[in-house]
Every structure is written in structure tokens, then in C-alpha cells.
Amino acid sequence: MHKFCVALRLLAPLFVFTGMNSITTPLKTWPLRQPLAFLILAVIVWLALYEALTPASEALVAALPVDRTSHLGGALQFFFYDTPKVLMLLTGVVFVMGMINSYFTPERTRALLAGRTEGVANVMAASLGIVTPFCSCSAVPLFIGFVQAGVPLGVTFSFLISAPMVNEVALTLLFGMFGWKVALLYLGLGLSVAIVSGWVIGRLKMEAYLEDWVRDMPRTAAQFEETGMTLADRMQGGFAAVREIVGKVWPYILGGIALGALIHGYVPEDFMASFMGKEAWWSVPLAVLIGVPMYTNAAGVIPIVQALLAKGAALGTVLAFMMSVIALSLPEMIILRKVLKVRLIATFVGVVATGILLVGYVFNAVL
Amino acid sequence: MDIKVLGTGCANCKNTIALIDQVAKAKGVTVKLEKVEELRDIMGYGVMSTPGVVINGKVVHAGGVPSRDKIEQWLAAGA
Numbered sequence: 001m002h003k004f005c006v007a008l009r010l011l012a013p014l015f016v017f018t019g020m021n022s023i024t025t026p027l028k029t030w031p032l033r034q035p036l037a038f039l040i041l042a043v044i045v046w047l048a049l050y051e052a053l054t055p056a057s058e059a060l061v062a063a064l065p066v067d068r069t070s071h072l073g074g075a076l077q078f079f080f081y082d083t084p085k086v087l088m089l090l091t092g093v094v095f096v097m098g099m100i101n102s103y104f105t106p107e108r109t110r111a112l113l114a115g116r117t118e119g120v121a122n123v124m125a126a127s128l129g130i131v132t133p134f135c136s137c138s139a140v141p142l143f144i145g146f147v148q149a150g151v152p153l154g155v156t157f158s159f160l161i162s163a164p165m166v167n168e169v170a171l172t173l174l175f176g177m178f179g180w181k182v183a184l185l186y187l188g189l190g191l192s193v194a195i196v197s198g199w200v201i202g203r204l205k206m207e208a209y210l211e212d213w214v215r216d217m218p219r220t221a222a223q224f225e226e227t228g229m230t231l232a233d234r235m236q237g238g239f240a241a242v243r244e245i246v247g248k249v250w251p252y253i254l255g256g257i258a259l260g261a262l263i264h265g266y267v268p269e270d271f272m273a274s275f276m277g278k279e280a281w282w283s284v285p286l287a288v289l290i291g292v293p294m295y296t297n298a299a300g301v302i303p304i305v306q307a308l309l310a311k312g313a314a315l316g317t318v319l320a321f322m323m324s325v326i327a328l329s330l331p332e333m334i335i336l337r338k339v340l341k342v343r344l345i346a347t348f349v350g351v352v353a354t355g356i357l358l359v360g361y362v363f364n365a366v367l
Numbered sequence: 368m369d370i371k372v373l374g375t376g377c378a379n380c381k382n383t384i385a386l387i388d389q390v391a392k393a394k395g396v397t398v399k400l401e402k403v404e405e406l407r408d409i410m411g412y413g414v415m416s417t418p419g420v421v422i423n424g425k426v427v428h429a430g431g432v433p434s435r436d437k438i439e440q441w442l443a444a445g446a
Contacts, residue, residue, distance in 0.1 A: 106415040106430070133430060137377035138416040140406060145415035217410060240434065335375070338406055 035231040046092055050085070057081035079261040086176040086253055091246050093172040098241025099234040101133040106142055107224040109159070113151045114222035118202045121155040126194035129162030130187075136164060136332060140339055144214055149222035153210075154202015161352055162194035165327040169245060170298035173253070177260065177306060186319055189363070193323065193355040200351050209344035249299040256303035263310045284360035287317045288353055291324030301325050320360030328352055368398045368445040373409045373419035373429075380418040383432050387420070390438045398442070 031038035057080035058068075066073045109132045113125055134142070139160065146156040166187060175183035207215070301322050308318045333345055340348070370387060374380025384402060391398045403409055403421075412421055416430030422441055 110415070133416070135377070135379065135416065135431070137375055137379065138430065140375070141409055141417055142415045144406075144410050145413070148410075213407060220413060236434075240431065244431070 031235065032232045035235050038235070046088065050088060053081055053085050053088075075261040079257055082177065082257045082260070083254060086173065086257065087246070087250065089176045090169065090172050090249070090253070091242055093168050094245045095238040095242050097131070097168040098238035100131050101241065102229055102234045102237035104128060104131045104133075105224075106132060106138075106145065110146055110149050110151060111222045111224040113146070113155055113159070114149045116152075116155070118152055118154055118199060121152065122158040122195045122199045122202070125151075125155045125158040125198065126162040126166075126191050129159045129194065130166050130168075130191075132159075132163065134163040134167070137335070139164075139332060140335055143336075143339055144217065145220070147210070147214060148217055148220045150219065151222075152202055153207055154198045154200070156198075157201045157348065158194050158198025161197055161327055162191060164332075165194070165323055166190040167298055169249065170302075170322075170326065173256075173299060173302045177257075177302065178309070182315070182319075185315075185363070186322070189319065189359045190323060193327075193352065193359055197348075197351045197355045201347060204347065206344050206347060209341040209347075211339050211341060214339050249297065252297075252299040252303070256299070256306060259303045260306045260310070263307055283314070283317045284320050284357055284364065287321035287360065288324045288357050291321045292328045292349070292353065293330050294325045296325060298326055314364045316360045316363030316365075319363065320356050323356045323359070324353065327356070368396065368442070369401075369423050370398050370441075371401045371403050371421040373403045373412060373414055373421065374417040375406065375409070376404055377417070379432050383418040383420065386432065386435065387438055390435060391442060394439065394442050396442045396445075 057077055060080050061068055061073055061077045064076070066076060068074075068077070109128045112128065113121055116124070143156060143160060146159070147153070171183050171187060174186050305318055305322050308321070309315065328349055333349065336345055336348075372380060372384045372387065374383070380402075384400060387398070388400060391400075409417065409419065412419060412426050414426060414429040418428075418430075418432065419426060420428040420433060420441075422445060427441060428437065
């Protein structure tokens with residue numbers, strides 16, 4: 001509370017100025033007219049709410065006719081604390097990413113990557129995959145657009161692997177529900193798989209396995225003009241991203257946390273350790289294999305991840321499973337079939353699956 | 368007004384068409400709304416993210432469902 005009051009006092013002059021100029025204009029559009037003020041205020045409010053979560057969830061459980069130390073009490077507190085926490089984190093991160101995405105458009109990313117030598121370009125492509133907006137139905141137009149502008153095939157693949165897999169929703173949910181170490185790990189491992197797989201595919205020189213019509217498409221220039229977006233425009237991008245992503249994903253989050261709360265309170269430990277624990281050498285390949293035909297978005301797989309982890313599955317195995325569910329999906333392969341010949345798709349799946357496999361093993365061994 | 372929506376058929380593409388149709392009817396603007404699903408044709412316009420919107424031959428939008436405000440602007444400019 002103290003921080004909040006201090007902040008208000010500092011911002012008061014700003015409010016007076018705004019008030020004098022906008023007595024008649026609607027309240028709804030003031031964030032767009034004073035973007036910087038809105039952003040600063042939003043950060044402060046967000047932080048204040050975040051600090052209040054633990055005491056608020058405890059107070060809520062105390063108000064209910066439930067014994068706090070019982071299974072139900074524990075599960076409820078978990079749910080009341082985690083749900084708003086994860087939703088707040090997600091909203092904040094998606095909003096910021098929405099603003100960043102408005103800068104790293106596919107056109108700009110393409111211009112940054114065109115004609116670069118492999119190696120460095122693979123690293124750049126994988127990193128740009130995180131900040132460039134990507135919808136799975138755009139995978140193909142994007143792929144072709146990159147190829148047309150002279151982005152090397154392996155580099156394009158590095159981008160294609162990292163973009164859906166290392167996304168802000170997955171990272172935020174992992175951070176919010178399992179801690180920053182797990183999130184950082186997923187980020188690092190995901191980037192490594194994308195960089196190395198893309199590089200390997202590039203070395204294999206498989207340009208011949210692009211569908212003929214793709215190779216015959218005319219070259220386009222990779223230059224790109226600045227569109228001159230203002231801070232307010234980028235903020236609108238942020239708002240739109242929140243509406244679209246959080247609006248679509250919140251039921252999964254609620255379900256996931258509810259499941260986590262139940263497990264937290266009721267299911268015995270080590271239930272899954274027998275077949276997904278470290279000792280079973282075949283657990284990692286099995287996890288990757290199960291993951292390939294499955295497809296859900298990053299939020300949908302989290303409840304499964306939560307259940308597996310809580311019941312003794314090894315972290316490496318679970319991350320491998322999560323990566324293979326998101327990065328390799330049957331629907332995506334079917335869409336890619338329009339631009340790639342089967343051999344190239346098979347190579348793609350093989351290389352990425354191997355990468356994820358290695359990641360799973362190394363991780364289980366190291367921890 | 369000739370409006371083409373470029374997309375391979377995912378939910379966002381369908382929503383874009385529905386939204387444009389809705390806004391056009393609400394504003395009373397007659398539009399010729401067409402869906403372009405063939406990849407070759409989509410690439411011909413040079414868009415890299417779908418859904419894309421092409422009005423009278425010019426690409427005005429690519430990536431994500433356009434906002435209602437944007438659509439209203441396009442309709443107002445063309446009519």
C-alpha cells in the first residue's frame with residue numbers, strides 16, 4: 001500500500017494536466033492519448049495487485065467454512081492464489097509481447113535474415129522466432145516469403161521450429177506455475193533445438209525437396225519500409241493481443257490450475273515415477289513419440305505437464321514431451337506438405353525429434 | 368468495392384470474412400467479398416501472415432483479425 005501511495009503522489013501533477021485537457025473526451029480513449037502515462041500507471045497497479053495476491057487468497061479461504069489445514073483448504077488456497085497470479089502474468093507478458101510483435105513484423109525479420117551466412121543466422125532466426133508474431137496458419141506463407149527473399153533453408157527452419165515452440169504463453173505459464181528456472185530451461189533448450197536442427201537441415205542441402213512451384217516463385221526483395229508506428233499504435237497491438245490470446249486461453253488455465261490444485265491436495269506422490277521417472281531409459285523416447293501426433297496450444301499442454309511433474313515424472317522427460325507436442329504436430333505437417341516434399345518433411349520431423357530427445361536425456365542426466 | 372480475404376481456412380480467416388460482412392451490412396456499404404484459399408494466389412499478393420485483406424487490388428492488412436475500426440475506415444475510404 002505504501003508504494004502505491006507514494007506513486008500516486010508522484011503522478012498527481014500528470015493527472016491534473018490530463019484532466020484539464022480532456023474534460024469532454026471519453027474516458028475510454030485516454031490510454032491512447034497519453035500512452036506513456038498509461039503504461040507507467042499500469043505497471044504500478046499491476047505490481048500492487050500482485051503483492052496483494054497471497055494475503056487476498058488466504059483471506060478468501062478463511063472466509064469460507066473450510067479448515068485451512070485440510071486437503072480442501074490447501075487445494076482452495078492454491079487455486080485462489082494461482083489463478084489470478086497466472087492470469088495477471090499472462091496478461092502482462094502478452095501485452096508487452098504484443099507491443100514487441102508490432103515491431104518485429106515478419107517483413108522486418110525477413111529483412112534481417114536475408115542473405116546472412118548460416119550459423120549466426122540460425123541463432124538470429126531462432127531468437128527472432130520468439131518475438132515475431134506467429135500463427136500456425138501463417139506458417140506456410142511465411143516459409144515461402146522467407147525462401148523467396150533468399151533466406152537460407154536451414155535458417156528458415158530454425159525460425160519455424162522456435163516460433164511456435166518458444167512462445168511467450170508457454171514461457172509465462174511455465175514461469176507462473178513452476179518457477180523461473182523451469183521457464184529459463186525451456187527457453188534455452190528450445191532455442192538450442194531450433195538452432196541446431198535448423199543448422200543441420202541447412203547442411204543437408206535439401207533445397208531440391210521444396211515443392212517445384214515454390215522454387216519457381218519469383219524472387220522478392222527483402223527490403224522493408226518503416227511503417228512509422230507510434231507508441232499508442234503499439235499499445236493497441238498489445239491490447240489486441242491480450243484480447244485474442246488471453247481471451248482464448250483462460251479456460252485452459254483455469255482447468256489446468258484446478259487440476260493442479262486437486263493433485264496438490266489429493267493425489268499421492270510418485271504415482272507416475274514408475275514409468276516416467278529417470279530410471280526408465282525408454283521414457284524419453286516414449287514421451288517424444290506420444291507428443292508427435294498430439295497437438296494442443298501451449299496452454300492446453302500445461303495441465304498435463306503439471307500432472308506429470310507432480311506425480312514424479314522426471315523434468316527432462318516432461319519438457320521433451322511438451323516440446324514435441326507443440327513443435328511437431330500432425331496438422332502442421334499436413335499444412336507443410338503443400339510446400340515441402342515428403343522427404344524434407346520427414347527429415348524435419350526426424351531432426352527435431354532427435355534434438356528434443358537429446359535435450360530430454362541430457363537434462364535428466366544433469367539434474 | 369472489391370474485397371478479397373486471403374487465408375487457408377483457419378478460424379481467424381473465417382472470422383475476418385464474417386466481421387467484414389457484418390460491418391459492411393451495418394454501414395450499408397455494398398462489397399464484393401471473396402475468399403482466396405489457394406496458396407499460389409495468396410503468395411501472389413506477397414503477404415506473409417494470414418489472414419490478409421486486399422481491397423481493389425491493394426493489400427491493406429496482413430496477420431490477425433483486423434479490428435472493427437480498421438474495417439470501418441476501409442469501407443468509408445472506398446465508398
